[in-house]
Amino acid sequence: MNALAATNRNFRLAARLLGLDSKLEKSLLIPFREIKVECTIPQDDGTLATFVGFRVQHDNARGPMKGGIRYHPEIVEHDEVNALAQLMTWKTAVANIPYGGAKGGIGCDPGELSTSELERLTRVFTQKIHDLIGIHTDVPAPDMGTGPQTMAWILDEYSKFHGYSPAVVTGKPTDLGGSLGRDAATGRGVVFATEALLNDHGKAIPGQKFVIQGFGNVGSWAARLIHEKGGKIVAVSDVTGAIKNTNGIDIPNCDILIPAALGGIINRENANDIKAKFIIEAANHPTDPEADEILSKKGVVILPDIYANSGGVTVSYFEWVQNIQGFLWDEKKVNNELKTYMTKAFKDVPEP
Ligand SMILES: NC(=O)C1=CN([C@@H]2O[C@H](COP(=O)(O)OP(=O)(O)OC[C@H]3O[C@@H](n4cnc5c(N)ncnc54)[C@H](O)[C@@H]3O)[C@@H](O)[C@H]2O)C=CC1
């Protein structure tokens, strides 16, 4: 199912459960603003290349819109960004941080571009959107294919128009006002979320067998922290391939599956093969609604993305607060606060 159709479907189900007014439901399904820009850059060989950049600002009822910037060849198209922006609105609400939701990106393969081409592309994109983002309007952050360096380029380009404004992006290098702990935050939050869920089922991480799909920022931090806590990582994969441990355990044969790459990868084609008892959605919308139904019938417990991966945006919020206050937190405080937010959100979600 198309990402936007799936996200809208889940929202409509939730709206029905909440008894939400149908006019409010309609207003929440339509994004506040959709931005699509042409980004042309000179490549290193002197020829021109044109890319399409997006920023969808979904909702700002609770505060400035917040969400990542993704660089990916297939993913960045209108409906996908729209779905991801909507998910950010629900995620910031679940995390109970004072933000709305947004998401953006550029349709490109960052692995095919040199560092200087990526810098030029990021700067041109920022020139096109700088009037529509800002500390109190819309605050970008990293997502797939981007990272602290991308945020540094956005900050530098934005500051040429508006003066030095570190809080305009989060997930920056720490030298430029980035928060300690932001790099690991999404993975760390996934681990706190997993602990909360397992605790609810009378279990704990030590001894559980994990499979992680995606070994980038989120997947690799989650793997490292799970390993430190005594969990057994039996297989990991990234876009180039997969490895499993020498005990020869089948990839689907694990206790806990953590998708940490693309959306829609758990679908009706493979849902029946999944043997895991728990799925922790570290990626955004990894489970298609049809798979959701199949897995629920099988009794698989799915911890949804808008809670499970909210550690990243939560520490982004801490970074924004630190920038505005001009006061730096040590890493221990960041991680402790993250745990407090993740634990509270886990308890809040099932409350009527
Ligand atoms: N970076 C962050 O703070 C946050 C990221 N997320 C979500 O987490 C997911 C991963 O994001 P990042 O780790 O930041 O991205 P990343 O770009 O650092 O890493 C992505 C990983 O996915 C792998 N991958 C791509 N296609 C794959 C495939 N078909 N099969 C297996 N692996 C594949 C890549 O090889 C790479 O290891 C995305 O869905 C993103 O939206 C969610 C919340 C915050």
Ligand SMILES: O=C(O)CCC(=O)C(=O)O
């Ligand atoms: O840190 C942020 O502001 C946004 C992270 C993000 O894009 C996400 O949670 O999907």
